[in-house]
Every structure is written in structure tokens, then in C-alpha cells.
Amino acid sequence: MVKGLARWAKWQLRQWLCRHAAAERLSPEQLRQRWRDVRHCLLLCGAGIGDAVMATPVIAALHKRRPQLRLTVIARRGAAEIPRAFAGVEVLSYGERWHEWLGFARLLWRCRSLRADALLALQPANTLRHGLIAAASRAPLRLKHAAPPGTEPYRDLSCLFHGVLPLQPERHRVEENLDLLRILGESIPEGEFPPRYPVSAQLCAALRRELWHHFGERPCVALHLGSGRPEKRWAMEGFAAVARWLEQRGYGVILVGGPEERCDAERFAAAYAPNARVYAGRLDLPHTAALLHCCCAVVTNDSGVMHLAAAVGTPVVAIFQASNPRKIGPYAANALVVGAAGAPPSVEMVLQALARQLTSRSHSGCCSDE
DSSP: OHHHHHHHHHHHHHHHHHHHSOOOOOOHHHHHHHHHTOSEEEEEEOSOHHHHHHHHHHHHHHHHHOTTOEEEEEEEGGGTHHHHTSTTEEEEEEOOSGGGHHHHHHHHHHHHHHOOSEEEEOSOOOSHHHHHHHHHHOOSOEEEEOOOTTOOGGGOOGGGOSEEEOOOTTSOHHHHHHHHHHTTTOOOOTTSSOOOOOOOHHHHHHHHHHHHHHHTTOOEEEEEOOOSSGGGOOOHHHHHHHHHHHHHTTOEEEEEOOGGGHHHHHHHHHHHOTTOEEOTTTSOHHHHHHHHHTSSEEEEESSHHHHHHHHTTOOEEEEOSSSOHHHHSOOSTTEEEEOBTTBOOOHHHHHHHHHHHHHHOOOTTOSSOO
């Protein structure tokens, strides 16, 4: 009953938005014409940390192609530190809990007052909050991708945008985001702008010293046990085998993750890896990025940590079992994917990939005290 009423209310809000804030659909040439006059662009990056990392190539491309462009990124609070790491970018953040509605209302008013010339909604952008932000911006150029198949009707917000690009199931999300610029006339070769997150040299130095005090000269490998969705999490027994394999070969094991993953990491350490160092829930995002940079490799589920580790240049072993790595896998040359949707990898597969990453030693941040 309650869920039915909530869906009905969302549908009514969607209908109201489409009546009062509908955008005229423009041809590609008309979109390019409007883009040439843009001086202030909003980037809507209203998803998690991994999606925010996959949005960084758009920031980098705009800085290079349109250096005079004023750029404002709108991001969820938990992911806002990603765009904040880039110089010259204004960041507006918002929370998604019901008690934060007043702050979200202020955000909508701020978007309205900015009078931006364009709004690019980066993937994924298919919630009513995204629609409200797009409508509040009143930008004369609003662009997004189509909602994926199976999206609930109240989430189809195409009516609010001047251009809607079709989804390509096997195209990586990084390139899909950059396609928003390509249709506007920007010439961007594929692969030119991989995701990057700049790490602080001071934070890295401090964390290397801390790791040295705990592990001495041993190089470190990070494990991330969690993920945003339970079905993406590899078995704990598998991670336990990886931790044993690493300790037998003289590596220090560190456990990373967010505050909600700290208890699981501590239980894992107590049961399987008593010599491991638990950092899950202890560090903010910039410190976590610096810690990942200090590691020789990261073994991780499909998660924001996976994308962050790849973006700071650390070799990654990415475990997939419930999603498509061709779509949302780590977009980096030194990342190896094991497993696939519906086919979790074996321990042997993960260890083989990890051995390859550790043998290559392609990462300059590998933690010894420097």
C-alpha cells in the first residue's frame, strides 16, 4: 500500500515536471550551435563514488578543450570529494535522505540562481532528484543518455532534456559520458582521457610512514571486501585464501572500505588475517586514495574502491560476478578483471591475476618507506 502510494506520487511529480519544465528536442546541429555559446556548464554527477570517478574524464576533457569554461559539478555528498580534487571546479553537493530535503531544496534554488548555459547529466542520471536538478537549472542546453531498459516509468525524464543519447549495452560508461561532448562537436579520441584522481604527496608520505611502522619493509596489498550491492561481493573464504597467500609471500595485508564496512573488515581480520591492518571506515576519501596509491596492488569487488584504485594508478584485480565489466569495469591499462556476470571467479583465477600484477611491478607507489 505504502509503496504503491509512493510510486503514484513519484509518477505525478514526473508528470508535473514534464508539463512545466519540458525541453524542446533539438537536432545534433542545433545542439552544437548552442554549445558554441556556452560559458558556464553544470555537470550532474548524482551517483556513487565509482560513477564519480568515471565522470572525471569529462572534467579533464573540458579543461583541455574549453579552458575558459566555468565548470560546476553537482554530486552526491559521499562522492563530492572526487570532483573537488580538480582545480578550477566548483562543487555543489546534496544528501539523499528524507531528513535532508531542506538542503536539497537549497541546492535546487542554487542551481536556478546560477543561470548556467548547459547541463550535462552523466551516467547514471535516472532519478527524480536528477530531474528536479535539471528542471531547476533552466539551462538552455540539457543533455543526457536514455534510461536503461526496465527503468520504472516515473524515472523516464527524457522530457526535460534537449538531447537524449541512446545507450549502447557494451560501451564503457567512461566513453558514454564523453559521447555527450562528442555529439556537441568536441573531437575526443577514445582512450585519450582515462579516469584519474590526483593524490596528495603529503598524504602519501604520511601513510607510507605509518605502513612502515606496522609492516616494516614489507610491500602492501589492499583488499576490499565490500560493494554497494550484496550480489557483487565475492565470498569471504575467497578473500581469506588471498590474504593467506599474500602473508606466506611476505606481503602486508590492509583492509579498506567505507564506514559501513568497518565491522565486516574487523571480523574478517579477527577470523582470517590477524596481522592485517584495518583501515576500513577510518579514512576519508582523499586519505583512502593516497593509501591505495601506496599499495603494490588492490584486490577488490566491483565497487567505488575499484575505480578509485585504478584512477590513482595502482594495479587492480577486479572481481566481477553480478555486472558487466565491459560496461563498468576498471578503465585502466593496469587492471585485470576476473569473473563475469553470473560466473564468479575461482580462488585460483584471482591468485593468478594477482601474481601477474605483483610480478609486473608497474606501479611507482608500491609501499616501501621512501
